[in-house]
Amino acid sequence: MLWNTVLLALRELKRNVMRSILTILGIVIGVGAVITMVTIGGGATAQVKEQIASMGSNLLMVSPGKRLGPGQSSGNIPFKQADAEAIAREVSSVAAVAPVSSKSIQAVFGNQNWSTQVTGSDNQYFRVTNRSIRSGRQFSDSELRAGAAVCIVGETVRKKLFGGQDPIGEKIRLQKLSCEVIGLLEGKGQSTMGMDQDDIVVIPLSTFQRRISGNQDVAIIQVSVRDGAPTEKAQRDIQLLMRERRHLSASDDDNFNVMDMKEIAKMLTGTTQLLTALLSAVAAVSLLVGGIGIMNIMLVSVTERTREIGIRLAIGALESEVLMQFLVEAVVLSSFGGLIGIALALTASIWLADVLHVPFVFNAGIVIIAFLFSAAVGVIFGYFPAFKAARLDPIEALRHE
Secondary structure, three states: OHHHHHHHHHHHHHHOHHHHHHHHHHHHHHHHHHHHHHHHHHHHHHHHHHHHHHOOOOEEEEEEOOEEEOOEEOOOOOEOHHHHHHHHHHOOOEEEEEEEEEEEEEEEEOOEEEEEEEEEEOOHHHHHOOOOEEEEOOOOHHHHHHOOOEEEEOHHHHHHHHOOOOOOOOEEEEOOEEEEEEEEEOOOOEOOOOOEOOOEEEEEHHHHHHHHHOOOOEOEEEEEEOOOOOHHHHHHHHHHHHHHHOOOOOOOOOOEEEEEHHHHHHHHHHHHHHHHHHHHHHHHHHHHHHHHHHHHHHHHHHHHOHHHHHHHHHOOOOHHHHHHHHHHHHHHHHHHHHHHHHHHHHHHHHHHHHHHOOOOOOOHHHHHHHHHHHHHHHHHHHHHHHHHHHOOOHHHHHHOO
């Protein structure tokens, strides 16, 4: 019985192919837009999480100064290397600690020059920030102690200064400092904020302090928490330690900040998810428009086929059978629209993911929900025309021209 009803519905839709296509266009656009928005939004969220993770595992950033409001901050008393050593020594949940200072400097090699970020730190920096050496080596203990004129360059610096040449063993000039390239970092690409993570030159912290900054200050301390250890506890322990080392009383506010990168990740992913939800809600309006279009066409169909309905009722068809016939036609229409919308959405999502350089994240849940919702639109908006058809008086229907 149901299969015969479906065949009848398909036959009626085939009679008016162009009208059927135009009718389901709203469903196609609605389903396609919702799935595309959710898929691209999911890819953007995944990319944010991946890039935050690439900045360092369980990373805490300890920086001087305490933000009070827009454009305002408390006294910016810099850290010393001893502060980083104290964190590594006294906070048990810490896996690695890297004191970091940096400055934008013009790097020169031969007749090539490039403005880059010069970072002073030690070998713990590579562990904290999940960086690996592609070729060459890390700093030796003697180079770190003596402040040797050696450096490790990022992939962008290599391309800008050396082109296709191997940089290992070559000397580059950073202001007045001529340093030997002993290592090349593995490429990491852009960060979540759009910064090039490969545009960097790393030198020993003691070299940076003596030859570039001219002081013993440390701009920031990066801390990697051991796997399995709660970052919240490490954050509290570091705050207590820094308050003690900076001689702050119980009534004094912190003049430093310990920031968990998970908080940034949560904020950014929350933003992308909110935007995705808003765009999807706007796109879902097309489903409502498509449903109204289906109702309109089904009402027209009932008017056109009044005599046919009257004949069916006169020869013994039940009202429920007529109701089912028109309801199935509406559901078939909306379901076809849903299937076409899904196919277009997945194609568009793959293309947009490639254009926007975000991962394609297939979300089976949203595909199923979108299809079921499109079918539900057919039921909801097709019921009134179907009910109207089923309630026709056979005598009046047979008189209809």
